Amino acid sequence: MLEVNHIDKTFLAGTPNEHHALCDVSLHLKKGEFVTLIGTNGAGKSTLMNAVSGTFWLDRGTILLDGEDITYKKEHKRSAQIGRLFQDPMKGTAPDMTVEENLAIAYARSKRGALQFALKKSDSAFFREALADFGMGLEERMKTKVGLLSGGQRQAVTLLMSTIAQPKLLLLDEHTAALDPSAAEKVMEITNRIVKQQDLTTLMITHNINQALHTGTRTIMMNAGKIILDLSGEERENMTVPELLELYAQKNHGELDNDRILFSE
Numbered sequence: 001m002l003e004v005n006h007i008d009k010t011f012l013a014g015t016p017n018e019h020h021a022l023c024d025v026s027l028h029l030k031k032g033e034f035v036t037l038i039g040t041n042g043a044g045k046s047t048l049m050n051a052v053s054g055t056f057w058l059d060r061g062t063i064l065l066d067g068e069d070i071t072y073k074k075e076h077k078r079s080a081q082i083g084r085l086f087q088d089p090m091k092g093t094a095p096d097m098t099v100e101e102n103l104a105i106a107y108a109r110s111k112r113g114a115l116q117f118a119l120k121k122s123d124s125a126f127f128r129e130a131l132a133d134f135g136m137g138l139e140e141r142m143k144t145k146v147g148l149l150s151g152g153q154r155q156a157v158t159l160l161m162s163t164i165a166q167p168k169l170l171l172l173d174e175h176t177a178a179l180d181p182s183a184a185e186k187v188m189e190i191t192n193r194i195v196k197q198q199d200l201t202t203l204m205i206t207h208n209i210n211q212a213l214h215t216g217t218r219t220i221m222m223n224a225g226k227i228i229l230d231l232s233g234e235e236r237e238n239m240t241v242p243e244l245l246e247l248y249a250q251k252n253h254g255e256l257d258n259d260r261i262l263f264s265e
């Protein structure tokens with residue numbers, strides 16, 4: 001479904017702050033695969049997601065989505081095929097518009113690539129049903145402005161906005177990190193349900209090493225702009241958190257003590 005082939009990105013090339021953020025990264029995700037992405041601060045995780053979303057042009061390499069070469073496709077055009085959530089629940093929503101209006105915009109944009117929307121009765125019933133499925137009482141808050149919702153409620157709405165038209169790919173950039181533990185758990189439960197229901201190909205960044213091992217079907221670890229570990233199947237199932245940390249240390253020449261603190265267990 002997603003094919004990232006030998007991509008490279010250097011920021012501020014030719015300046016004293018030059019940074020090689022992605023170094024020959026290749027990553028293939030099969031349809032329905034749910035991959036967690038972990039790594040220390042500055043490893044290049046968000047940059048990889050930005051590359052897939054089309055935030056910048058690559059220096060080298062190609063990106064294919066469902067067989068289509070999207071390497072030179074503009075970001076706003078990719079957004080109809082790629083749903084993305086960020087740590088900040090306000091990102092991607094219009095806080096002064098109601099839940100229903102935000103959903104209608106997302107729905108219209110994904111269908112026609114347009115910002116104009118008309119709130120149809122049938123769409124409204126569809127949104128209500130989808131929100132009721134979350135079990136957060138959001139179906140009763142359809143006329144509430146999004147800015148007035150709690151972080152967890154907002155992230156649930158954003159999740160629905162990003163998946164309402166069944167994108168080809170879902171990118172989750174630490175989307176539960178800013179929430180309190182119970183809201184994070186609820187949003188993660190909804191995420192798992194939507195991913196399963198829609199058989200969505202998903203890439204999720206997390207700093208929680210336990211979550212990285214036990215959510216989804218595959219775990220990838222990045223360091224210094226490279227993928228250094230790719231775990232799936234039995235190897236992943238049998239892996240414990242201390243073993244994964246140890247493996248990380250081996251790959252990084254014994255830097256475990258410094259890096260361990262950057263992962264929350």
Ligand SMILES: Nc1ncnc2c1ncn2[C@@H]1O[C@H](COP(=O)(O)OP(=O)(O)OP(=O)(O)O)[C@@H](O)[C@H]1O
Pocket residue numbers: 011012019021039040041042043044045046047048
């Ligand atoms: N637009 C940019 N301009 C300059 N440098 C950038 C830009 N985007 C990312 N970088 C640099 O690339 C490196 C990787 O950043 P990135 O945000 O991908 O890391 P990350 O693995 O997501 O880290 P974190 O877990 O802290 O979010 C960092 O050193 C960052 O400063």
